[in-house]
Amino acid sequence: MENNTAATQAKVSIITIGDELLIGQVVDTNSAWMAQQLNLAGFNVHHRVAVGDTWEDIWEALNQESERANIVLITGGLGPTADDITKPLLCEYFGGKLVQHAPTLAHLEQLFSQVLKRPLTDRNRKQAEVPDVCTVLLNERGTAPGMLFEKNNRLFFSMPGVPHEMQGLMQKHVLPLLQQRFNPGIVEHRYLLTAGIGESDLADRIEAFETALPAFIKLAYLPHYGMVRLRLTARGVQNDTSVITTLNEQFALLQTYVTDVMVVNEDITMQALVGKLLKARKQTLATAESCTGGYISHLITAMPGASSWFTGSVVSYSNKIKETVLHVLSDTFTTAGAVSEETVIQMLAGILGEMETDYGIAVSGIMGPDGGTPEKPVGTVWVAVGSRKRLETKKFQFRYDRARNIEMTAVNALNMLRKVIEETHPL
Amino acid sequence: MENNTAATQAKVSIITIGDELLIGQVVDTNSAWMAQQLNLAGFNVHHRVAVGDTWEDIWEALNQESERANIVLITGGLGPTADDITKPLLCEYFGGKLVQHAPTLAHLEQLFSQVLKRPLTDRNRKQAEVPDVCTVLLNERGTAPGMLFEKNNRLFFSMPGVPHEMQGLMQKHVLPLLQQRFNPGIVEHRYLLTAGIGESDLADRIEAFETALPAFIKLAYLPHYGMVRLRLTARGVQNDTSVITTLNEQFALLQTYVTDVMVVNEDITMQALVGKLLKARKQTLATAESCTGGYISHLITAMPGASSWFTGSVVSYSNKIKETVLHVLSDTFTTAGAVSEETVIQMLAGILGEMETDYGIAVSGIMGPDGGTPEKPVGTVWVAVGSRKRLETKKFQFRYDRARNIEMTAVNALNMLRKVIEETHPL
Numbered sequence: 001m002e003n004n005t006a007a008t009q010a011k012v013s014i015i016t017i018g019d020e021l022l023i024g025q026v027v028d029t030n031s032a033w034m035a036q037q038l039n040l041a042g043f044n045v046h047h048r049v050a051v052g053d054t055w056e057d058i059w060e061a062l063n064q065e066s067e068r069a070n071i072v073l074i075t076g077g078l079g080p081t082a083d084d085i086t087k088p089l090l091c092e093y094f095g096g097k098l099v100q101h102a103p104t105l106a107h108l109e110q111l112f113s114q115v116l117k118r119p120l121t122d123r124n125r126k127q128a129e130v131p132d133v134c135t136v137l138l139n140e141r142g143t144a145p146g147m148l149f150e151k152n153n154r155l156f157f158s159m160p161g162v163p164h165e166m167q168g169l170m171q172k173h174v175l176p177l178l179q180q181r182f183n184p185g186i187v188e189h190r191y192l193l194t195a196g197i198g199e200s201d202l203a204d205r206i207e208a209f210e211t212a213l214p215a216f217i218k219l220a221y222l223p224h225y226g227m228v229r230l231r232l233t234a235r236g237v238q239n240d241t242s243v244i245t246t247l248n249e250q251f252a253l254l255q256t257y258v259t260d261v262m263v264v265n266e267d268i269t270m271q272a273l274v275g276k277l278l279k280a281r282k283q284t285l286a287t288a289e290s291c292t293g294g295y296i297s298h299l300i301t302a303m304p305g306a307s308s309w310f311t312g313s314v315v316s317y318s319n320k321i322k323e324t325v326l327h328v329l330s331d332t333f334t335t336a337g338a339v340s341e342e343t344v345i346q347m348l349a350g351i352l353g354e355m356e357t358d359y360g361i362a363v364s365g366i367m368g369p370d371g372g373t374p375e376k377p378v379g380t381v382w383v384a385v386g387s388r389k390r391l392e393t394k395k396f397q398f399r400y401d402r403a404r405n406i407e408m409t410a411v412n413a414l415n416m417l418r419k420v421i422e423e424t425h426p427l
Numbered sequence: 428m429e430n431n432t433a434a435t436q437a438k439v440s441i442i443t444i445g446d447e448l449l450i451g452q453v454v455d456t457n458s459a460w461m462a463q464q465l466n467l468a469g470f471n472v473h474h475r476v477a478v479g480d481t482w483e484d485i486w487e488a489l490n491q492e493s494e495r496a497n498i499v500l501i502t503g504g505l506g507p508t509a510d511d512i513t514k515p516l517l518c519e520y521f522g523g524k525l526v527q528h529a530p531t532l533a534h535l536e537q538l539f540s541q542v543l544k545r546p547l548t549d550r551n552r553k554q555a556e557v558p559d560v561c562t563v564l565l566n567e568r569g570t571a572p573g574m575l576f577e578k579n580n581r582l583f584f585s586m587p588g589v590p591h592e593m594q595g596l597m598q599k600h601v602l603p604l605l606q607q608r609f610n611p612g613i614v615e616h617r618y619l620l621t622a623g624i625g626e627s628d629l630a631d632r633i634e635a636f637e638t639a640l641p642a643f644i645k646l647a648y649l650p651h652y653g654m655v656r657l658r659l660t661a662r663g664v665q666n667d668t669s670v671i672t673t674l675n676e677q678f679a680l681l682q683t684y685v686t687d688v689m690v691v692n693e694d695i696t697m698q699a700l701v702g703k704l705l706k707a708r709k710q711t712l713a714t715a716e717s718c719t720g721g722y723i724s725h726l727i728t729a730m731p732g733a734s735s736w737f738t739g740s741v742v743s744y745s746n747k748i749k750e751t752v753l754h755v756l757s758d759t760f761t762t763a764g765a766v767s768e769e770t771v772i773q774m775l776a777g778i779l780g781e782m783e784t785d786y787g788i789a790v791s792g793i794m795g796p797d798g799g800t801p802e803k804p805v806g807t808v809w810v811a812v813g814s815r816k817r818l819e820t821k822k823f824q825f826r827y828d829r830a831r832n833i834e835m836t837a838v839n840a841l842n843m844l845r846k847v848i849e850e851t852h853p854l
Binding site: 019020021022023024025026027028029031032033034035036037038039044045046047048049050051052053057064079115116118121123124141162163164167189198199200201203204220221222223224231289292293294295296297298300301302304305306307310311312313314315316317318320321324325354355356367368369370399400401402403404406 | 446447448449450451452453454455456458459460461462463464465466471472473474475476477478479480484491506542543545548550551568589590591594616625626627628630631647648649650651658716719720721722723724725727728729731732733734737738739740741742743744745747748751752781782783794795796797826827828829830831833
């Protein structure tokens, strides 16, 4: 492989192998993760393809992707069981024969005796066999080794489909190797999150800005949960600092068009933004969740370090728990109903009292598909957010399926709280 | 289009369009959903490809997929903003010109005036333009219409990438149309979930069974969260009942090989299985979650109807909440620690008392990446499950990243509860 291809010209294809992807049993999260990491390192994925565990389809994918890319990343099809045909295929495709790889066998023996505490079977031992034409990439997190093949000035990386094993191989071997072989150019993104404006209206508003953008900067609209994220992407050769300067100027200019609808000018989730605001203020949050069933709490606690600002949640799925744990008055269910402004206000007071936090979020709604009435159809949600001093309530009417109604409720409740924090406690 | 191709011979390709998929900003959940629905209807996806918002790449994908498939499903690239080039491309590819589609315009006018309550802009109005060579599939859930093109005996369906809009179009138009045009053959799956046995050991154990399978039945291993799912798939021509009879016989035979490690002999999530067991027994559950932060509660409440057996959860992310809401003795944190058998036993007692349910789940652990100690490294989790009469505790040591440790904890805790319910309350 010669060293003269810049990363900006490098074309990456991803091939994922596995019947389970084609029958929809498994959602392909690997490709998104790989693309993100490659992007950060300055490499662009041009094409992604998924094929089943079928000899001809895998063979054809290798042929086609090597025509359009000079880096081909392959995941899946490397487990120990009989439905895996990828390794013998790669062996034949690159003209090698299977041989035992001593370091991999030693790793397997160590893994089985020390960690799994099971005897190594013949089937496991076969996983140490690799084509003699590849460079083995040791998989510290599992049994199937990664493999690097080179052919016609192209690099082919084969990795198992188990996400944390693939991720380990990417970080330890694939990305460092690509950065060493190629000269990564500049690929810089700037993100801006808006709320309360549709994609079309936003596009109308910034049309003049978009038209005047220099050719090396591209604008993209990324709608997500009823909010629109804008992305500016600049590309250039390594060390050309003017690219970044211009990108920053354009990004500052873009923000002047959307001051009133901008949530934040970085690539950050709503829950991470709320956490950042609370940490900076040394304040705390707890949630009282009915219809979201713990999803807001899950979004928050999925982030490391949330314990410094999040104390917990009461998921009051039944009305009785709203009464006994959150002290909602039982009369309220009769007079106003469980999905009402009165209920979420009392839930908020209850959680602020129980958890002794600075802020709280309380939600109650009808997520569907059942439970709607003419007065309160599916998608009706009441949200209360605030502190002991400041309360905001809002009624939403979502029109989606259960999963999306839950997500919309969570993101919008967090956004309501974000505004209250920024307004009541500016830094 | 002639009517003589059976669905079993029909080959489906999925093309997803969008830069956001190639930089990993968005995980492609559409493809999995589409593949599942097609599979249920007897159609097989052979190939899936993702390309960016680039004219040549989309054009080439259309060429290549129409060579290998007779049904091509396209999602994405149909929003109202300037980065969308799919519609003009499709127009040119199929040799048409853009014309205004009156029913779509009427739908847009109704949507903006009645639901969105905003004026219709020129940009929105452009969404009612369609190539004059397509059949328009009305998108009731959004602004971008679906389109059907036919060329060289092949069907091309174009749909927006917004999941709930795509899903509406698939259910209302695409699937009925495919079933009408093709003769769906038999594609039947049987699933079986095992726990406590690795993929290799399982494969060794059922090797004789697998070798003796008839050619029209295939076996696949689908590892997920430390458990292995087995799938038998039979294919045959429509109305050949012997295919199903043989499949059922083989499925019954397979179960005799795995009696001791089988969790359930259907395609059901662990949380749905627990719900099914509790509903049949008219019993209830509540959870006390520390390290899972509401994720178990979220898994449960993501299912419609969970309120009949799930009352709620206390997410006691801080120790203080473990004390005040769940009545864990403060001494316990000093003597045994927050991640200990003593703590989860008291959390379980606390949640059973607070929520007055038949069963409870309590978890406490260290999910990482920080917070580990030599005695309690990252991945250490204590779980307690049970009722007032029967208690089971177990210590787990997971070795993954934060997200996977949370998921492993949830699935394993639910599986512990599943066993307790089945043993203490057999039907």
